[in-house]
Amino acid sequence: MSGTTVTEDRPGLATAGSPAPKLVDLFEQGLQSPICLTWELTYACNLSCVHCLSSSGRRDPRELSTAECFAVIDELQKMQVFYVNIGGGEPTVRPDFWEIVDYATAHQVGVKFSTNGVKITPEVAARLAASDYVDVQISLDGATADVNDHVRGPGSYATAVRAMEYLAAAGMTGFKISVVATRHNIGQLDTFKALADRYSATLRITRLRPSGRGADSWDDLHPLPGQQRELYDWLVANTTGPDGAPVDTVLTGDSFFHLAAYGDALPGLNLCGAGRVVCLIDPVGDVYACPFAIHDSFRAGNVRDTGGFTGVWRTSDLFADLRIPQKGGACTSCSAYGTCRGGCMAAKFFTGLPLDGPDPECVKGYGQTALAALDAADLAAVPKPDQDHSHRTTRAARPVPVTIGRTAPMSTRAVSACEDDPLAGFSLRSAG
Amino acid sequence: MGFDLDAAWRLHTQVAVRPEPFGALLYHFGTRRLSFLKDPLLTDAVRSLPDHATARAACVAVGVPDPVPADVAGALETLAQTGMIVRRDPS
Numbered sequence: 128m129s130g131t132t133v134t135e136d137r138p139g140l141a142t143a144g145s146p147a148p149k150l151v152d153l154f155e156q157g158l159q160s161p162i163c164l165t166w167e168l169t170y171a172c173n174l175s176c177v178h179c180l181s182s183s184g185r186r187d188p189r190e191l192s193t194a195e196c197f198a199v200i201d202e203l204q205k206m207q208v209f210y211v212n213i214g215g216g217e218p219t220v221r222p223d224f225w226e227i228v229d230y231a232t233a234h235q236v237g238v239k240f241s242t243n244g245v246k247i248t249p250e251v252a253a254r255l256a257a258s259d260y261v262d263v264q265i266s267l268d269g270a271t272a273d274v275n276d277h278v279r280g281p282g283s284y285a286t287a288v289r290a291m292e293y294l295a296a297a298g299m300t301g302f303k304i305s306v307v308a309t310r311h312n313i314g315q316l317d318t319f320k321a322l323a324d325r326y327s328a329t330l331r332i333t334r335l336r337p338s339g340r341g342a343d344s345w346d347d348l349h350p351l352p353g354q355q356r357e358l359y360d361w362l363v364a365n366t367t368g369p370d371g372a373p374v375d376t377v378l379t380g381d382s383f384f385h386l387a388a389y390g391d392a393l394p395g396l397n398l399c400g401a402g403r404v405v406c407l408i409d410p411v412g413d414v415y416a417c418p419f420a421i422h423d424s425f426r427a428g429n430v431r432d433t434g435g436f437t438g439v440w441r442t443s444d445l446f447a448d449l450r451i452p453q454k455g456g457a458c459t460s461c462s463a464y465g466t467c468r469g470g471c472m473a474a475k476f477f478t479g480l481p482l483d484g485p486d487p488e489c490v491k492g493y494g495q496t497a498l499a500a501l502d503a504a505d506l507a508a509v510p511k512p513d514q515d516h517s518h519r520t521t522r523a524a525r526p527v528p529v530t531i532g533r534t535a536p537m538s539t540r541a542v543s544a545c546e547d548d549p550l551a552g553f554s555l556r557s558a559g
Numbered sequence: 560m561g562f563d564l565d566a567a568w569r570l571h572t573q574v575a576v577r578p579e580p581f582g583a584l585l586y587h588f589g590t591r592r593l594s595f596l597k598d599p600l601l602t603d604a605v606r607s608l609p610d611h612a613t614a615r616a617a618c619v620a621v622g623v624p625d626p627v628p629a630d631v632a633g634a635l636e637t638l639a640q641t642g643m644i645v646r647r648d649p650s
Contacts, residue, residue: 150595153581160577162584162593207577209586209593235575237591 151398157450158404160206160440165418166408168196168227169216170516173245176279178307178348181409181421182339183216184518190410193223195431197230199408202436204234212239216410219246232260241266241305243283244290252297264303264331265290270318274311278348291326300327303378307335308358309348316361320377332362334382336419337477339512345478355490359386366394385470385486388463399472402427402449406440414439416449419473422513456483463491479509562636564615564627567649568608574643576606585643594643601634605644612649
């Protein structure tokens with residue numbers, strides 16, 4: 128696949144003489160159906176990652192049955208949602224996982240699923256390699272076992288590498304290696320890239336969020352200000368071809384638009400798609416504005432409600448509110464607002480900042496200022512993730528056995544472009 | 560090379576059209592490519608391609624001015640280059 132950027136260079140038709148509306152403005156008011164969505168099939172997980180967005184571990188006894196999952200897929204087909212990102216928890220531990228995947232692909236709903244690799248056997252790898260409609264994403268948060276296992280747990284690096292070996296041996300190319308950028312792995316970006324190249328895989332780097340158990344690990348894991356710049360420079364170098372055009376050998380899930388304030392926007396939609404172009408269906412059928420906002424404040428409804436998922440997407444009050452074009456609030460006067468748009472709603476919410484204020488990782492430093500200004504009462508009122516499916520025995524925190532270094536300068540200019548998150552897996556082009 | 564407005568065109572058989580308030584979203588199941596038609600008139604023109612002997616006739620039938628503006632032809636060219644629309648035998 129090639130060419131994955133939103134092009135905005137064509138004048139409009141109906142409004143001859145005036146510029147065409149930008150996609151970002153059209154999307155801001157919402158779509159008839161999501162472009163793609165995240166569907167977490169289970170809260171059950173063999174791991175206990177310290178930054179898990181959904182605080183996964185134990186299965187929720189209310190999770191959707193196989194028949195209910197099929198009904199959701201029927202709706203997605205009718206709504207013409209062409210693609211879902213399946214996650215969890217660890218989705219492959221559901222006994223009906225493959226049944227659900229097969230049902231989706233047989234009903235014109237393509238699947239990309241995220242896994243820690245625990246159920247990827249040579250047989251599964253062969254099956255994945257043979258499918259045109261199923262893509263797999265292996266989660267890995269360190270390019271070395273020490274850095275990865277600190278976040279994802281003992282043995283998780285070995286499990287992921289085993290899965291990648293099986294996939295590569297089966298001839299599966301272009302699978303994704305999905306990395307959450309943290310304070311401890313930003314110095315490993317080139318090593319991640321080399322790892323992806325070794326497996327003919329595609330590197331995907333996304334932003335850490337203070338959601339789920341991430342609320343507890345945020346202060347230890349989120350990139351330091353200098354590292355944000357390092358990450359931005361690396362992403363720019365790896366998402367731009369020699370001719371300046373965007374290329375897509377490194378994907379970002381459109382998650383770093385707050386970094387656009389450093390200069391040029393990274394390829395992607397550069398819009399918070401929550402409730403507008405994306406949403407999350409959780410294992411019990413609750414529909415949230417985005418995968419990073421599992422909290423009652425962002426719950427729009429449930430697929431079991433009368434009207435189903437379609438009703439939630441099209442008529443929920445919450446989503447209607449989110450589709451009102453946003454105002455910049457305290458950020459309006461900032462020169463970078465046009466590109467960063469105030470950053471991530473969930474990151475603000477779970478750090479106690481107002482939704483119309485700066486992102487906690489605002490590269491201009493306004494987020495740090497706003498965080499410093501929170502008083503004791505504000506801090507006490509910071510919303511807590513309101514669900515916890517964690518295993519009841521948790522891993523003891525251990526010191527991080529790494530030093531923070533800078534990425535070595537790249538000897539060759541790697542070519543790549545970001546994935547437009549809501550549009551993960553798509554080649555995106557505006558034709559009119 | 561530009562778009563051949565005087566040829567017969569149709570949507571690729573693997574392309575689905577999803578109506579949206581601003582126009583439509585096209586999805587190609589073969590290439591997994593997504594395209595946006597940011598104008599209802601262009602959307603109508605694309606949908607009516609198979610009903611007319613030429614792309615020009617399809618455009619004019621839905622109300623696009625003749626001569627067909629360069630931006631419309633350009634959008635159709637983009638769709639042709641990405642395999643969203645393909646030539647068909649005139650009939």
